Amino acid sequence: MIKRIDHIGIVVEDVEEALRVYHQALGLPLGETQERPDFAATITFLHAGEIEIELVQPLARDSDAGRFLQRRGEGIHHICLEVDDIEQTLADLGEEGLQLIDEIPRVGPTGERFAFIHPKSAHGVLIELYEHLTSETAHDSDNQ
């Protein structure tokens, strides 16, 4: 069901400051930066072996990451697990009694689909499920 860990999300106040540690000092290679209006955040990826570290800088205090920053300060926000079939995974986890934040996957800017499991159901960890875009799901997305 779970293929691998895709990325670890870290909420930071200022991505440029965080890059001084994660890129300059630790030497993790830079990946892409995305402006994400759906999260009210700027996200910057760093490569760490086969997975990525995602630095999330909130752009609004009333966003999810903005509230996290005010409540807990900077730190790890979520783990993202890559799955083959997100609908099936969500159905299976619902049957197992896990509380889902998203019962239906959200759709990202390039058509990729993701959903969150509530931390109450995962021992305090916010887990994102993520299905990589394939030609088949991209086609489905075009038809929506």
Add this chain to the structure above:
Amino acid sequence: MIKRIDHIGIVVEDVEEALRVYHQALGLPLGETQERPDFAATITFLHAGEIEIELVQPLARDSDAGRFLQRRGEGIHHICLEVDDIEQTLADLGEEGLQLIDEIPRVGPTGERFAFIHPKSAHGVLIELYEHLTSETAHDSDNQ
């Protein structure tokens, strides 16, 4: 300097309960369990692609994980980065001005060496550095 992410450590109250989510519901394959007197904790690994999830159940309230649990509740405790040469990495990070919890690596039960960077220097993230045991470092360890 950093080769890859080795594992993500999650502090839980009860490993058996946590395995119902991470192993049974999410389907992550079980790895080894270690009793770790040096951490006053039981740790259980789960495989997630090339990296592992480490469930840490504290066995004492005044341990590091025990204090984390009382202060913040269950959740992600640290990220562990594998390095080639831990002494060199610690020296480099010290020069970059990062605050180290361990300036000299600690030695685990099988001779493996690890050290922690203070979360204040890594935007709220407790980072463990870990050098896998090789025949050369095992030999060094024998001589200590």
